[in-house]
Amino acid sequence: MAVRKPPITTREYWAPGHAACAGCGCATALKLATKAFSEAMEEKFGDPNAFAIAQATGCMEVVSAVFPYTAWRAPWVHVAFENAAAAASGVEAAWKKLGRKGKILAIGGDGGTADIGLQALSGMLERRHNVVYLMYDNEAYMNTGIQRSSSTPYGAWTTTSPPGKYSIGEDKPKKWVALIAAAHQIPYVATASIGNPFDFVKKMKKAAKVDGPAFVQVHCTCPTGWKSPLEKGVEIARLAIETGVWPLFEIENGDFFNIKIQPPGGGAKVKREGGKIVAIEFKKPIEEYLKLQGRFKHLFKRPEAIDEMREQIKAMWKVLGVEVTLPKPEE
Amino acid sequence: MPIRTVMKANEAAAWAAKLAKPKVIAAFPITPSTLVPEKISEFVANGELDAEFIKVESEHSAISACVGASAAGVRTFTATASQGLALMHEVLFIAAGMRLPIVVAVGNRSLSAPINIWNDWQDSISERDTGWLQFYAENNQEALDLILIAFKVAENEKVLLPAMVGFDAFILTHTVEPVEIPDQEVVDEFLGEYEPKHAYLDPERPITQGTLAFPAHYMEARYTVWEANENAKKVIDEVFEEFEKKFGRKYRKVEEYRTEDAEIVFVTMGSLAGTVKEYVDHLREQGIKAGAAKLTVYRPFPIEEVRELAKKAKVIALLEKNVTFSVGGALFQDFSRALINEKEKPIILDFILGLGGRDVTFQNLDEVLEISRKALNGEKVDEVNWIGLRKEIL
Numbered sequence: 060m061a062v063r064k065p066p067i068t069t070r071e072y073w074a075p076g077h078a079a080c081a082g083c084g085c086a087t088a089l090k091l092a093t094k095a096f097s098e099a100m101e102e103k104f105g106d107p108n109a110f111a112i113a114q115a116t117g118c119m120e121v122v123s124a125v126f127p128y129t130a131w132r133a134p135w136v137h138v139a140f141e142n143a144a145a146a147a148s149g150v151e152a153a154w155k156k157l158g159r160k161g162k163i164l165a166i167g168g169d170g171g172t173a174d175i176g177l178q179a180l181s182g183m184l185e186r187r188h189n190v191v192y193l194m195y196d197n198e199a200y201m202n203t204g205i206q207r208s209s210s211t212p213y214g215a216w217t218t219t220s221p222p223g224k225y226s227i228g229e230d231k232p233k234k235w236v237a238l239i240a241a242a243h244q245i246p247y248v249a250t251a252s253i254g255n256p257f258d259f260v261k262k263m264k265k266a267a268k269v270d271g272p273a274f275v276q277v278h279c280t281c282p283t284g285w286k287s288p289l290e291k292g293v294e295i296a297r298l299a300i301e302t303g304v305w306p307l308f309e310i311e312n313g314d315f316f317n318i319k320i321q322p323p324g325g326g327a328k329v330k331r332e333g334g335k336i337v338a339i340e341f342k343k344p345i346e347e348y349l350k351l352q353g354r355f356k357h358l359f360k361r362p363e364a365i366d367e368m369r370e371q372i373k374a375m376w377k378v379l380g381v382e383v384t385l386p387k388p389e390e
Numbered sequence: 391m392p393i394r395t396v397m398k399a400n401e402a403a404a405w406a407a408k409l410a411k412p413k414v415i416a417a418f419p420i421t422p423s424t425l426v427p428e429k430i431s432e433f434v435a436n437g438e439l440d441a442e443f444i445k446v447e448s449e450h451s452a453i454s455a456c457v458g459a460s461a462a463g464v465r466t467f468t469a470t471a472s473q474g475l476a477l478m479h480e481v482l483f484i485a486a487g488m489r490l491p492i493v494v495a496v497g498n499r500s501l502s503a504p505i506n507i508w509n510d511w512q513d514s515i516s517e518r519d520t521g522w523l524q525f526y527a528e529n530n531q532e533a534l535d536l537i538l539i540a541f542k543v544a545e546n547e548k549v550l551l552p553a554m555v556g557f558d559a560f561i562l563t564h565t566v567e568p569v570e571i572p573d574q575e576v577v578d579e580f581l582g583e584y585e586p587k588h589a590y591l592d593p594e595r596p597i598t599q600g601t602l603a604f605p606a607h608y609m610e611a612r613y614t615v616w617e618a619n620e621n622a623k624k625v626i627d628e629v630f631e632e633f634e635k636k637f638g639r640k641y642r643k644v645e646e647y648r649t650e651d652a653e654i655v656f657v658t659m660g661s662l663a664g665t666v667k668e669y670v671d672h673l674r675e676q677g678i679k680a681g682a683a684k685l686t687v688y689r690p691f692p693i694e695e696v697r698e699l700a701k702k703a704k705v706i707a708l709l710e711k712n713v714t715f716s717v718g719g720a721l722f723q724d725f726s727r728a729l730i731n732e733k734e735k736p737i738i739l740d741f742i743l744g745l746g747g748r749d750v751t752f753q754n755l756d757e758v759l760e761i762s763r764k765a766l767n768g769e770k771v772d773e774v775n776w777i778g779l780r781k782e783i784l
Binding site: 103124129139142143147149155159181 | 412413416440442443444445446447448450451453454456457458459460461463464466475480481484590592593594595596597598600601602603604607629630771
């Protein structure tokens with residue numbers, strides 16, 4: 060009987076036994092990312108283990124490296140919150156001098172990347188270190204108990220953006236770090252989601268094989284911070300793609316005129332011109348994504364805030380060169 | 391053959407780095423130590439130093455990259471000063487806690503505000519509790535030598551701590567002095583190739599570095615940094631001895647000068663030691679029983695040597711280019727700790743001077759002497775004295 064090859068390596072670098080919350084979407088992201096990395100290293104250097112990880116302080120760091128235990132089956136170092144990219148620069152430089160083949164993976168959450176670590180990230184990208192920076196974006200400081208970051212989406216409840224008489228929750232649009240990274244004209248930038256794991260793995264492999272720096276921003280769910288059902292992480296992440304909230308794209312060499320947009324699925328109608336996606340008519344309203352999460356619950360009493368959110372999403376897609384139509388739910 | 395030449399302390403530091411052959415150097419320019427990375431980048435550009443030179447976007451990233459590189463298992467070096475060292479502050483603790491033998495050259499400079507680029511020791515003194523070893527150079531030769539010594543001590547397996555070597559802004563960093571550049575082969579013999587014992591990022595032997603420790607383990611981790619500092623005391627003596635054998639220059643944690651039969655001993659660090667020795671000569675000519683002592687090593691604090699020194703003096707006058715508010719200077723605290731339970735101890739007086747590059751003159755030292763003599767004669771004097779303060783502009 061023929062044995063089917065598993066879709067991704069069975070090697071585990073993010074080992075079972077880590078202390079992440081039940082249903083953690085970011086744990087899934089790291090598991091897939093390291094597997095993808097390993098496959099890329101095997102294909103590129105003939106050695107699946109030819110990588111090291113430098114990780115920022117954050118929930119995925121504290122749950123994976125509690126002395127005297129570790130969940131890491133790869134060489135791994137944590138320095139501080141804001142300097143994963145700088146530490147990775149040092150590791151990469153050392154590997155270069157040691158003549159070690161392989162690639163460095165830097166990992167940071169949205170706080171450690173979009174906020175406090177942005178400068179170190181910019182420096183690392185600008186200097187063209189041979190590092191893949193993976194930003195796991197669960198859209199708030201989950202490690203310290205759900206405070207807003209600059210990557211928190213408009214309207215979301217967090218402990219520092221509470222909705223109230225004078226507040227709709229988070230009142231600033233999300234910062235799109237992938238676009239900032241792309242402005243460094245580095246070889247490869249992509250957004251990904253645990254809602255489309257095959258696509259994520261494909262992009263991580265591509266990023267790992269590129270010579271020079273790459274940046275991948277993966278949307279991953281946090282049932283604790285999003286107040287969402289434990290078992291619905293992947294479904295929620297997929298809904299973010301299908302409703303237009305989370306765009307999937309790739310930018311190579313900072314070429315903003317050739318952003319590769321991926322069709323979102325979920326029945327969306329895609330209009331292409333010369334092979335490029337120029338317009339998307341989404342079928343599923345963003346409310347389908349919002350309603351599964353307690354962090355947006357208050358918005359349903361404030362429909363004007365959801366309309367504002369739609370406008371911001373349209374504006375964000377416009378930057379990507381795509382006109383989108385976002386439906387309202389049927390009355 | 392060693393080369394005898396003239397150079398600035400910044401160049402001497404860069405030469406020391408070149409001789410030590412670090413594999414990774416990450417640096418961000420800051421006055422007054424800018425010439426260190428400039429010179430190193432020349433060495434790298436000319437192929438005289440086979441290293442990765444990372445031109446980072448901040449001192450925070452400089453030290454972070456050094457931590458990454460050191461954790462990956464290579465010898466690393468950087469240079470900084472003042473605000474730059476302060477920006478590194480957080481990571482300095484991490485480097486010590488992770489027991490990474492990084493060496494940093496510090497062009498000792500004051501801290502803002504007001505912004506001031508000239509010499510005092512507030513920058514590195516403020517980092518005294520990070521766990522780093524601290525050496526202070528009196529002249530450019532010492533800047534070079536102490537960097538080599540710092541690598542050797544830092545990398546000793548009983549120590550494995552990062553080390554900083556301070557040399558005074560402008561007084562040394564920008565002043566040309568005679569310096570002997572040792573032979574590369576002798577330095578190679580002295581330092582050897584760095585072989586990481588506990589810190590490496592090798593896929594063949596994956597390890598996790600920089601973990602989280604719960605209360606059950608954190609205190610023990612801190613204790614090992616304490617213990618390593620204690621171990622460093624003996625290791626430094628051994629390395630000084632080996633250095634003397636190989637290079638002919640003698641170092642002591644506390645270097646004494648004309649202390650035999652001295653009643654008043656002036657104690658200081660860095661380039662001020664040179665001035666003070668000359669001042670002591672000047673006093674001796676007048677028949678005044680004065681001596682001097684210089685702390686070459688500030689961390690680990692040489693408690694035993696300080697106790698020995700104290701036995702020889704009736705008054706110890708500490709000359710400090712730093713302030714610990716409401717207390718005096720850092721040395722005042724350290725000397726108090728060393729001597730508080732001694733049966734017989736000298737009077738300890740603290741003198742704060744030379745902040746932000748203000749010259750320390752013989753007239754200033756006369757003031758120190760006058761206060762010290764009053765104390766010696768049993769008169770009541772202030773324990774902490776600001777010398778050379780322009781009271782008329784206050």
